[in-house]
Amino acid sequence: MSAEPTSAENPWPVRTVARKIAEWINRLGSVWVEGQVTQINARPGTQTAFLTLRDPAADVSMTVTCPTGLLRGIEPPLRDGASVVVYAKPTFYLGRGTISLRATEIRAVGIGELxxxxxxxxxxxxxxxxxxxxxxxxxxxxxxxxxxxxxxxxxxxxxxxxxxxxxxxxxxxxxxxxxxxxxxxxxxxxxxxxxxxxxxxxxxxxxxxxxxxxxxxxxxxxxxxxxxxxxxxxxxxxxxxxxxxxxxxxxxxxxxxxxxxxxxxxxxxDVKEETERVRQMRDRARRALHGWVDTQCRLLDQLRSRPVLADPLGPINQRADEVELHRERGRRAVLNLVSHEQAAISGARGKLTALGPAATLERGYAVVQYRDDAGNLQVLRHISEVADGTPLRVRVVDGAVHAVAKSTEPGE
Structure with missing residues (x-):
């Protein structure tokens, strides 16, 4: 058998590839395989029976061969769809280039195991x-x-x-x-x-x-x-x-x-139940709305029956009368206060007039003034304050007279 690497110029023939695959598969040992039987072919007079073992969870299947006597010895007989466990050895057939399992033992999976x-x-x-x-x-x-x-x-x-x-x-x-x-x-x-x-x-x-x-x-x-x-x-x-x-x-x-x-x-x-439920909910909504409207109507009636809404101008007129009463009281209080103060002012004015110099001047008295060294007018109280020729200002009730001091005469 050639062990040289292959190339486009030195390819392996099909028989060589098939033999190498067969040698590699033949080195594999026997294995236990589980699957479901889909096809059973055990013709009378033949020594080999064929069946297809399929994975129940994937689209994968393999051909299984076994002696016809082994297949017929299984009780109850196998049928399509049955779950089985097969002890078999992988085999590669050179003529067809296919892989199958050569079974030596087949066990049907019982209900308890399932x-x-x-x-x-x-x-x-x-x-x-x-x-x-x-x-x-x-x-x-x-x-x-x-x-x-x-x-x-x-x-x-x-x-x-x-x-x-x-x-x-x-x-x-x-x-x-x-x-x-x-x-x-x-x-x-x-x-x-x-x-x-x-x-x-x-x-x-x-x-x-x-x-x-x-x-x-x-x-x-x-x-x-x-x-x-x-x-x-x-x-x-x-x-x-x-x-x-x-x-x-x-x-x-x-x-x-x-x-x-x-x-x-x-x-x-259920369309009937839902229709009935919609009808019930609509009735409940109608009753709830009517109840709410009735409640609000009663509330409005109660509000309208209150005095403030039944006669809205009455409280205003009452408050207007109270305001007018207080205004009149305030006016009288102010007038009394003004009168009292006017009387006080008149009394003070009379006292001031009686004590003021104008009243004294009206009785024939006069106020004599002179100017001091600073030029300010001073009331003459003593004859010693002026000398001969000093200008004087004599104030009487209706005006003033200017005079000049000629001489002084001491009093008694």
Whole structure:
């Protein structure tokens, strides 16, 4: 076998590449493989049986070969969709260039094992918080679009649509038919879920299926589907089976309905009930409005019956009379005060007149003044204050007379 590197000038022939692949695969040991059987081909008279083993959560499959006696020795007989565990060795066939598994042991997975695996997955998803109530979303009151994932022409589809349209005839549904059991169920449901979740007109997604055995409901406990539902941005309603059926999808979905019929009643309101509720609320609003108007009318009547509003000019006139009374009192008080002060002033004037020099002058007396050295007029009180020839000013009652001192004469 050539070990030289390949190139465009020195390529390997197909047989060389096939042998190298076969040598590498033949070095692999036997492995345990789990999957679902999709095709079984065991023709009478042949020594080798063929079946296809498919991954339940992905679009991946492999061909398995085994002795016909091994396949026929399994009880109960294998059927399409059965879950099995195969102990096989990978084998590469040079002639066809294909890889298959050569099985030496095939075990059908029992109900107990399936339930145990579902329980382990349940604990795992619960520990991750996928079942938490905090992450569950409320359904819209009246969704503008409802996505329905269910089997084609199934009773579940009919139950959802009939019950939803009976409650709200205009409910808009977008139905996507998929496989609801078997190896194709999970990939198709996940694809439909992503398509509806990306549609902005869809506000609720319903996944519905009728009841069935544990094996029939296995796709709805698949980890891939559960995680896809948890990652969806649109609220998801699970309506799988009947009341006793509880696949893991029921715990991950935002709303769990016991039956497809229940789902049809949960996703839309009842138009009759809503109409009656609107009528009741309208009646309540009417009664409340009438009651408020009556209350305000009574309040206005009470306000109008009060004296201040019944006779609005009465208080003003009363206050005007009081103002006039106080004004008159003030006027009289001012007049009395003025009269009293005038009398006091007159008395003071009389006293001042009696004591003033004018009264003395009227009785024939005169006031003689002279100028001092500074030129200021001074009253002459003694003869010694003037000399002969000193100018004098003699003030009488009606004026003054200027004179000159000629001589002095002492008094007695």
């Amino acid at each position: 339930l145990a695996r579902i329980e382990r997955l349940r604990r795992l998803l619960a520990a991750e918080g996928l079942f938490a109530k905090e992450r569950k979303r409320r359904l819209p009151f009246l969704p503008k679009g409802i996505g329905l994932i269910t089997g084609r022409a199934s009773a579940a589809e009919r139950d959802v649509l009939v019950n939803a349209h009976a409650r709200w005839p205009a409910a808009p549904f977008q139905v996507v038919n998929t496989a609801v059991q078997g190896v194709q169920a999970v990939p198709q449901i996940v694809k439909a879920l992503k398509m509806l979740d990306a549609d902005p007109s869809v506000e609720v997604i319903v996944i519905a299926r009728g009841g069935g055995s544990v094996e029939d409901l296995l796709p709805f406990s698949d980890e891939t589907l559960c995680r896809a539902v948890a990652a969806a941005r649109t609220p998801v309603v699970s309506a799988i089976g009947h009341e006793p059926d509880t696949p893991l999808l029921d715990h991950v979905a935002d709303v769990r309905c016991s039956t497809p019929t229940d789902a049809g009643k949960r996703v839309v309101p």
